[in-house]
Amino acid sequence: MSDLERIKKTWASVAGLEQNAFKENLEVSQGTEVYHHLLKLTSGLDSLVVGEEQILGQVKESINAARQLQAAGNRLNTLFEKAIRVGTRVRHSTGISRGSISIGSMAVKLAEENIDDLKSKYILLIGTGEAASLVAKSLKRRGTNFFVTSRTFERSQAFAQTVGGKPIKFEEAMSNFKSIDVLFVATIAPYFLVTYERVQGAMESRKNGMLIMDLSNPRTVDERVATIKKIKMMNLDQIAEMVDKNMRTRIGVVSSAEKIINEELPVVEAAMKRVEIEPIVNNVFKEIDQARIKELKKALQMLGETDEEKIRIIDQLTQAIVEDIMSIPMNNLRKASEQGDSEIVRTVTKLFDYKTRE
Ligand SMILES: NC(=O)c1ccc[n+]([C@@H]2O[C@H](COP(=O)([O-])OP(=O)(O)OC[C@H]3O[C@@H](n4cnc5c(N)ncnc54)[C@H](OP(=O)(O)O)[C@@H]3O)[C@@H](O)[C@H]2O)c1
Incomplete structure (x- = not known):
């Protein structure tokens, strides 16, 4: 696989x-x-x-x-x-x-442009996640009241406390669309949460129109809802398009x-190549150091050396020799890897039998 x-x-x-x-x-x-x-x-x-x-x-x-x-x-x-x-x-x-204007604030801005006196309207926000909080923050900034709901009531309560809105129970909110003027939907429900039938039913007992903003991707408001009389509806693509226009300025x-990304890309590539080679370099140093310590112990035993100062000097000498011999080839190996010279990397890997020891 x-x-x-x-x-x-x-x-x-x-x-x-x-x-x-x-x-x-x-x-x-x-x-x-x-x-x-x-x-x-x-x-x-x-x-x-x-x-x-x-x-x-x-x-x-x-x-x-x-x-x-x-x-x-x-x-x-x-x-x-x-x-x-x-x-x-x-x-x-x-x-x-x-x-840069967030999707949430653009949705609220569009609602403001499409409906008279937004502040006096009944607004319902379905969703208590990140996208919903962008909408909520924007409504709050304008001093606009709104209801908020999600399947778990506690979540709506916590959302209301931290971001704003008045929490209402999910079932209550979903069965009471008839009193809603503006509906923001931002959930990850894997089906149409706001169905054609539900909105159609609500509109039968309403005189005024309703504005629906679906920020969800995939959509959670049935597209057919847009065909219902007196319904104005906008989905995420349309909201994003407006944001995009704002961006073009x-x-x-x-x-x-x-330009910066193109400049940084080779730096990232080099760093990633270093990550690949580092285990090999570490392994080579580790193996050589183990051999050094083994031989050092043997030599010290043969000399019968007990003077700590002399032992320290001999130890440092062996370390310095290993480092002197190994640092240039290992740095060259790192460079070769950064430059994508896989031939050298393969050769060194083979020479030190790296894979078979893993
Ligand atoms: N995050 C962004 O910046 C951003 C920007 C643009 C668009 N969007 C879109 O906005 C939507 C929400 O994204 P998010 O980042 O806010 O997600 P999120 O932080 O994970 O929040 C998901 C929300 O969906 C609700 N939910 C999950 N399953 C549900 C279901 N079966 N029925 C009803 N509600 C359900 C959750 O509350 P409960 O579980 O309590 O119901 C929660 O309120 C997504 O479709 C995303 O593509 C997000």
Whole structure:
């Protein structure tokens, strides 16, 4: 089984998904393409809202979680540490995140533009995760009241306390759309949470229209809802498009960010190659040092030496000889590896019989 198949299988079993679920949703990068992808991600170039801050935090959280589970080794640690550093550099030196409007605030801004006097309206936010909190923060900044709900009432309560809103029970909220003027939906429900029938039913007993903003990807509001009379609906793509327009006013920022990424990419590649060679270098030094200590002990025994000062001098002498002999070839090996000279790496590996001793 290939590594990719193994990853998919483990992932599917941990997440309780069918392996088929990956067919449409999984993007696979290989080789140095992986580094490029990660740098773009941490810099915010790959986000729907270019320059948004959340993704950098999410990447940090993912590597921290992997470390805690002891699922990240030298390679992942080095790669993520570099990618986070580059992402931070891009943000500081290009200002790509400055003035970038979040999906949440854009959704609220669009709601404001599409409905009169937003403050006086009944607003419901379904979702208590990261995207929902962006919406909530933006509503709160405007001093707009809103209800918030999610399946676990405690979660809605905690959300209300930290981010804002008035928590209501999920079932109550879902069966009371008729009194809602503006609905924000930001959940990861794997089905349509807001169905055609539910909205249609609610609209039968409403005089006024309803505005629905679906921030979820995949969507959690049935697209057919948009065909119901007096319903105005916007999905994530449409909201992102508006954010994108806002972004275009800051053209030039993206190309500066790309320039930095292209500058940093070879640095990351070199660091990753060093990570590959370091176990070989360490192993060679370890083996040689073991031989040195063995021979040192033998010689000291033959000399019958007990004077600690003399033993220290002989010990240092042997260490200095080993280091003198080994440092140049080992540094050259590191350089060869950084430059992608796999021939030398293979030869040294073979010479020191590295693999067979693993
Ligand atoms: N994070 C961002 O910056 C961002 C930006 C743009 C778009 N989005 C999109 O927004 C959506 C939410 O992302 P997120 O980052 O906020 O996720 P999140 O932090 O994991 O939060 C997920 C939310 O979905 C709710 N949920 C999960 N399963 C549900 C179900 N079966 N029925 C009803 N509610 C359910 C959860 O609450 P309960 O489990 O209590 O119900 C929680 O409130 C996603 O579709 C994402 O693609 C996110």
